[in-house]
Amino acid sequence: MKKFHEPSSKKNRGNGCSRNGLAKSETLLFLKTFLKNPSHVGALAPSSRSLADAMTDFPWLFEARTVVELGCGTGAITEAILQKIPPAANYLGIELDGRCIEHLRVRFPNRAFYHGSAAEMCKYLAEQGAGAPDVIISGLPWAVLPQEVQDAIISQVVQCLAPDGMFLTFAYVHARVLPRAQRLKRQLDHCFGEVKTSRTIWKNFPPAFYYLCNEPKVDNDWQE
């Protein structure tokens, strides 16, 4: 059984990351993306390095063969993932916003980014010829996503994830009481054998936590 939040040595493997002085414009790009489409973005600023590290500092990520990231934004969590996975591992990022996709392809030139919805994940994995992902990491704004989109994405996660794979998704502490956020927790509890809640990561704006889910139940009959 994989352990929850077991600390691992932090190595910068530098695989596929190129900063090229782009960092300064990222907060602005993120804010512009939010202003253009607040209901898709759901946050005013990219995730902090503290949140990205908390979600990626797992020994099993250092051994992953296929990793999928949903809702990459400007690449705050992407950078941490790519620094930790083995250089030969498959990485596939999925992002709905076209300007973020352009930015991600410049920032991480050797990695695959799909411009589309996380609800198409299984199709993109098949196109890339990748196996079932060992790890799926989500930065999606669940609290603002329509119910049918949330259902379609969770269904794809459960179908695509390897049977012993891990699914991680963050949420904001202040939004925990919102009906869609509470529905997501019920859905995760229904669709996975185990769901753990992390500590609060205070060094993030706004403060956040994440769920770590395993044992996907492919034949779940989720309805609500």
Ligand SMILES: C[S@@+](CC[C@H](N)C(=O)[O-])C[C@H]1O[C@@H](n2cnc3c(N)ncnc32)[C@H](O)[C@@H]1O
């Ligand atoms: C809260 S932001 C997080 C961005 C980044 N992961 C971070 O932590 O800074 C959510 C991102 O999810 C993207 N997004 C929203 N709905 C999506 C969908 N159905 N499929 C893929 N990406 C989506 C938005 O465009 C936005 O970039």
